[in-house]
Amino acid sequence: MRSTFKATVKMLLRTPGAIVWALAFPILMATLFMFMFSSMRTDGAVDAVPVAVVADGAWEESTFSQVIESLASGDDALVAVREVDDAAEARSLLEEGEVDGTFEVDEAGVPHLTVAPESSDAHQGERGRSYGINRSILETLASSYVQSAALIEEVAASDPAALADPAAVARALSLEAGSERVSLTRGTPDETVRYYYALMGMAALFASQLSMLAVANIRPTASAVAARRSIAGVSRVRQLAGALAGSWLLSVAFLTIAFCYVRFVVNIDFAGREVLCLVGIAGSAFMAAGLGSLVGSLPLHGGASAGSGILTGLTCVLSIFAGLYGEPTMKLADAIARAVPVSAWVNPAKLVCDLFHSLYFYESLAPFAARLAACIAWGVVFFAFAAPLFRRQRYAHL
Incomplete structure (x- = not known):
């Protein structure tokens, strides 16, 4: 398992596609959003x-x-x-x-x-x-x-x-009157921050490409090295767990870099709960790793290319219902969440978006804890389906 973990990390760091989708793409999108929403964000001062x-x-x-x-x-x-x-x-x-x-x-x-x-x-x-x-x-x-x-x-x-x-x-x-400033939310409401939270949801799903590539790389038919591993003394489930651990670690690292870029370069407010955001990133990466391992374990004819296409399409579609693509999709996402509340819990992109959203708006940590637990639970469910699929597959020849 340890050797699989190390090999997975090295392989992913040497794969350009993994770096582009899991690290470069979220930073590029955040930069694009920064220029798009610059006119909508103000410093609170009133112009004459x-x-x-x-x-x-x-x-x-x-x-x-x-x-x-x-x-x-x-x-x-x-x-x-x-x-x-x-x-x-x-x-x-x-x-x-x-x-x-x-x-x-x-x-x-x-x-x-x-x-x-x-x-x-x-x-x-x-x-x-x-x-x-x-x-x-x-x-x-x-x-x-x-x-x-x-x-x-x-x-x-x-x-x-x-x-x-x-x-x-x-x-x-005098027009003066006694008043007390009361905020119903933890942070000052800013209509643009939700798009960056939705972007973090999309970035988490793109990070699932890492675990998909890791699992596809240890399939016996992937290479001669993978074929030799399949007949070694290490069980397939332990190999799968090693690949999952390595891809999860890199997912956390890449998402943390993207988060730091959004927080300190784009200057998006996270209500002073950056440490909890990192905890949320770890949970989101675990869910993404589980999803990627499940897709990577499917007996697809196209191998890693087919799995990458499935995850890319799934990410783009699910991000619509997280409200990533502008005000119309944000209104659509809100309308669906109100009409069918369970949809916000079964859509990974929306779940991660709401994870950060709950830290920004709520004083209580209960909404955040519930969504973090949901992310971990989904990761466990995905891995529970991936393990038997990966372990029970049979091959005509190696």
């Missing part, structure tokens, strides 16, 4: 809302202009002001998508907000994603000012003495 103001005499004399100026100053400015001479110029900027809204003050000092029409560039492309938030900010500024001004006028008319206390007026006009 571009707004045009008609800087005429009414604007200069209004107190609303002072409010906008205060919000446009400093490093954390809420609005980015662009002054224009008349409403026609402001409208032109609005239609071209240069600004998200325009402010104009009438002779009575009341501000008026004009927002971008549906056909403007503000609604298109990447800007369209943030336009709804920016519009809400501008509407809140205008409505809050109008409400505060109306409140001051009402107080002045009913109880002028109340305006003598500036602190009381400030409290009455």
Whole structure:
């Protein structure tokens, strides 16, 4: 068994296909995702809302202009002001998508907000994603000012003495409220991390190529060396176990390298549970090794090439239901998981995806432990089917 283990490790390290599928491909996909999702990931900072103001005499004399100026100053400015001479110029900027809204003050000092029409560039492309938030900010500024001004006028008319206390007026006009930040998830929600978790599921299934190649290499018909091994004193089950152990060790190593690349180069958050992620990788690699050993033990006419084709096709199909190929497949995966919950436990790619997902979102380790146990159980089941298949096969000649 020990000699089989060493021979398996050496053979796999010398096989270019094993290195490409189990190590290079996940890193390549992670790099591709990094460029694809770079525009969707933010640092949490709010960009200033571009707004045009008609800087005429009414604007200069209004107190609303002072409010906008205060919000446009400093490093954390809420609005980015662009002054224009008349409403026609402001409208032109609005239609071209240069600004998200325009402010104009009438002779009575009341501000008026004009927002971008549906056909403007503000609604298109990447800007369209943030336009709804920016519009809400501008509407809140205008409505809050109008409400505060109306409140001051009402107080002045009913109880002028109340305006003598500036602190009381400030409290009455303040929009502040006591609040406590509560997170329902362990990590800050990021819609892109799930694709990397699904990628880890795909990488785990591609790692099954290692055990498939290892088992195919020790079949008596694979080579003269394998034929001599088959008549040696070591039982076939022990040879299978040695090949499985060697391929599992390399699978763990390759998946760990891919994980470190995703964590430290792509900078994907794993909620500070990197050590538990490594434990999950070991369990995922065990399941992948069991799956590969089962496919490698099948009496296929094409040998390792046929087994590689089966595993590649199976990996690509199962990754669809883990949501790897974009937002439509992610919605499909969620819909299937809700309609048929057991599907998330029988799909290895989805199981590994949910393994990392549970560490990111849940404080409790129970969901992670359940999925880790499922990965190990599937590995045991696959090996239990592979062992008799490999041991009982008969050959016409060696």
